[in-house]
Amino acid sequence: MIAKSFNFDWQIVANEQPGIMESSGKNGPKVTLPYDALIGENRIAESPAKDKKGYFPNKQVTLVKKFKVPDSWQELCATLMFEGIYANSKVYINNQYAGGEAAGYTSFSVNLDHFLKYGEENELKVVARAMNDSRWYSGAGIYRDVRLFLGKPVHIPLNKYRITTVSADDEEATVRFDMSVKNVEHMTHKLSVETHLFDGEGNQVVQVSSPLTIFGGNEEKLRQRLMVDSPELWSPNSPKLYQLICYLKENGEVIDQVETPVGIRMLEISHSKGLQINHRTVKLRGACIHHDNGLIGAADIGGAEERRIIKLKSAGFNAIRCAHNQASQALLSACDRHGLLVMDELSDMWDEPKNSDDGATNFSMNWKRMTQSLVESAYNHPSVIIYSIGNEITTLNNPHGAKRARQIGNYLRMLDDTRYLTNATNLLITLNDYLASQAKENDGKSMDINELMTNMDKVVSEVVSSEVTSVSTEEAFDAVDIAGYNYATSRYELDENRFPQRIICGTETYPRQIDDNWALMQKHPYLIGDFTWTGWDYLGEAGLGQLRYEGDQVGAFYGEYPWKAAYCGDFDLLGNRRPVSYYREIVFGLRQKPYIAVRFPWIKKKISTQMWGFIDGISSWTWHGYEDQTITVEVYATGEEVSLSLNDKLLDRQPVKQHRAIFEVPYAVGNLTATSYRQGEVTGETTLTTADEQVQVQAQAERQAIVANDSDLAYVNLELVDRNKVVNGQANCEVKVTVDGPGELVGLGNADPKGEENFTDSTCTFFNGRALAIVRPTGAGEIIVTVHAKGQESQIIQIKSAEA
Numbered sequence: 001m002i003a004k005s006f007n008f009d010w011q012i013v014a015n016e017q018p019g020i021m022e023s024s025g026k027n028g029p030k031v032t033l034p035y036d037a038l039i040g041e042n043r044i045a046e047s048p049a050k051d052k053k054g055y056f057p058n059k060q061v062t063l064v065k066k067f068k069v070p071d072s073w074q075e076l077c078a079t080l081m082f083e084g085i086y087a088n089s090k091v092y093i094n095n096q097y098a099g100g101e102a103a104g105y106t107s108f109s110v111n112l113d114h115f116l117k118y119g120e121e122n123e124l125k126v127v128a129r130a131m132n133d134s135r136w137y138s139g140a141g142i143y144r145d146v147r148l149f150l151g152k153p154v155h156i157p158l159n160k161y162r163i164t165t166v167s168a169d170d171e172e173a174t175v176r177f178d179m180s181v182k183n184v185e186h187m188t189h190k191l192s193v194e195t196h197l198f199d200g201e202g203n204q205v206v207q208v209s210s211p212l213t214i215f216g217g218n219e220e221k222l223r224q225r226l227m228v229d230s231p232e233l234w235s236p237n238s239p240k241l242y243q244l245i246c247y248l249k250e251n252g253e254v255i256d257q258v259e260t261p262v263g264i265r266m267l268e269i270s271h272s273k274g275l276q277i278n279h280r281t282v283k284l285r286g287a288c289i290h291h292d293n294g295l296i297g298a299a300d301i302g303g304a305e306e307r308r309i310i311k312l313k314s315a316g317f318n319a320i321r322c323a324h325n326q327a328s329q330a331l332l333s334a335c336d337r338h339g340l341l342v343m344d345e346l347s348d349m350w351d352e353p354k355n356s357d358d359g360a361t362n363f364s365m366n367w368k369r370m371t372q373s374l375v376e377s378a379y380n381h382p383s384v385i386i387y388s389i390g391n392e393i394t395t396l397n398n399p400h401g402a403k404r405a406r407q408i409g410n411y412l413r414m415l416d417d418t419r420y421l422t423n424a425t426n427l428l429i430t431l432n433d434y435l436a437s438q439a440k441e442n443d444g445k446s447m448d449i450n451e452l453m454t455n456m457d458k459v460v461s462e463v464v465s466s467e468v469t470s471v472s473t474e475e476a477f478d479a480v481d482i483a484g485y486n487y488a489t490s491r492y493e494l495d496e497n498r499f500p501q502r503i504i505c506g507t508e509t510y511p512r513q514i515d516d517n518w519a520l521m522q523k524h525p526y527l528i529g530d531f532t533w534t535g536w537d538y539l540g541e542a543g544l545g546q547l548r549y550e551g552d553q554v555g556a557f558y559g560e561y562p563w564k565a566a567y568c569g570d571f572d573l574l575g576n577r578r579p580v581s582y583y584r585e586i587v588f589g590l591r592q593k594p595y596i597a598v599r600f601p602w603i604k605k606k607i608s609t610q611m612w613g614f615i616d617g618i619s620s621w622t623w624h625g626y627e628d629q630t631i632t633v634e635v636y637a638t639g640e641e642v643s644l645s646l647n648d649k650l651l652d653r654q655p656v657k658q659h660r661a662i663f664e665v666p667y668a669v670g671n672l673t674a675t676s677y678r679q680g681e682v683t684g685e686t687t688l689t690t691a692d693e694q695v696q697v698q699a700q701a702e703r704q705a706i707v708a709n710d711s712d713l714a715y716v717n718l719e720l721v722d723r724n725k726v727v728n729g730q731a732n733c734e735v736k737v738t739v740d741g742p743g744e745l746v747g748l749g750n751a752d753p754k755g756e757e758n759f760t761d762s763t764c765t766f767f768n769g770r771a772l773a774i775v776r777p778t779g780a781g782e783i784i785v786t787v788h789a790k791g792q793e794s795q796i797i798q799i800k801s802a803e804a
Contacts (some may be wrong), residue, residue: 039297138297236264263382284529295747537569
């Protein structure tokens, strides 16, 4: 079936009530999908989901699209594919219920044939409700792509073709192409199926053809084998992609076709060699990520996902875990192109709820459909190597949870036996009833698992290493191929003897433990990788990464309003790297230059709790007003020693311990230089320079040209710099951004995790000297972005928007 975007010309219908047939008649703005209808809402301290969703309110949203249906469609089959609607969606065609999906991350299709009025204008209406149903910011509405598929009565059905690498080495590969053909007519058709495989330069490397007779009202399956000589194998270091085009022909005429990228790669796993891709061992340098895209909220626009994947890969990650939901096509396609491995996850809950309105309500009825959607979405993507069947499921310590794990695992293997399965398990849940009775909040309510982990940090290692924990999770782990451990690093070496056949992955780990964790990963082949929480900061779970200091008043685990972001990512909300990112890159052995991180000078207390946080500080030597005061400087390095100099005067030279050296430095304006050494030889040097107090806004587009479609974005970085272009993190001002030409401003803001500014406004302030504007094209031509700051000359950025 031929696909076309159905993302344009939607309209928000305001104040629509649950009885969707009775519209208020008040129309909101016209929007282009993907679109998050929640991100522009004002946050409130009394939000029902509170810190979980970053104090964003619940929301019901109705979107309407009117479209003309030509008479010629009477001869075609028409299907709409919704990749994701958050949540509890209902779809109406001409006021007739046509379909829907309770789960917010599950894709689904709606057949239009019985609802359309041919030769007339038709109306498509979608209603969605985001309630107290998530432990993180969810967004609301149609936040992923919608596509229209049109096909003749004889066609290749949606999601009914698969590419599988049967065998592959440097000399030859066998690729299997499985497909179905459907005939909705009564008559018999004699067809030919012609499949071509092209390499990255467009050269045809394989062509196969098969005859196919299909009777009326039937669906037939067909299998072809493509033998590829000297294949270019797909891997993280070399993400080579082929292009497969299959033509369905009748009497020499093409009546349908499919086109898809192909990555040829083999997966293997063993206790002695770990995870292997194309017969070479790979350790997963992983990042957990949530699905929101910062300033544009949950809108899953291809340009945002492409940018995120490129940045994560450049920072040293080679894998991501999609927490805690099915990944989007835009994300997976970007991972295919750039060589980032993917752990694709089914759900955050099964039958027992974690929120009052979450998916546990429908899970027993919906888990098979969710699992089908997961596989249909992922199968043809070489980047997807592991399915996670759940995250911190609370029932894994009893027979019912173990049975559910086997059900899901067996069903997943029936749908796809080419990937490995894991279950991201927090072993504390095996004792959650006991722990909850031991740790109560002041009001007597039990804490959630994150709060328990924070308040009982000192005993966590002992608890997860206990024999009762081993026994209570053994059956559940037996249902999968890889034991996924969340915050259970103390079991890594213990289980080599306790469970000698077990393959283990750190599916969720603390940022502060990466040095020890990575050393263990290098030492033991059965430990296949580490996934930090998290690679990219996200909205919701507000204040998760905040550090607590001695003497601080004990309050709630999460941040009170106005906290909105978790503040625990290697990258901040804007996509800027934070100090922990450089530390991790050094631990991975991918960076030789030392990195200087300076703790905020106004914090003088000792850290008392550091779970998901890493450092309260930035890489800056601009602290006007703190002259002669002592500031703590952290230097991350690969060498054996680090020296620190201020204005060419040696301050100190220290040994490097766990890739870190800490100095106490009297602040003075100038140049702060860190030099690393190994066996007395210099291995790298980094210098921070003090910025002047007088600054101006510097605006710079990350790309000078974008594609004029619904999947690209232009990012414009805003910085407060002095005359030497040094960023002044202390400076601040208000900036206004306007867009002229074929583009619109869709996001503007900073990375402040507690900021109260709305990302959909046209003005914002800076945080640590930085802000970001995001522009979406509305057509082809020259987009003019003008940045205004009071008392400064306006900056004008020109971005070319061109047809693909």
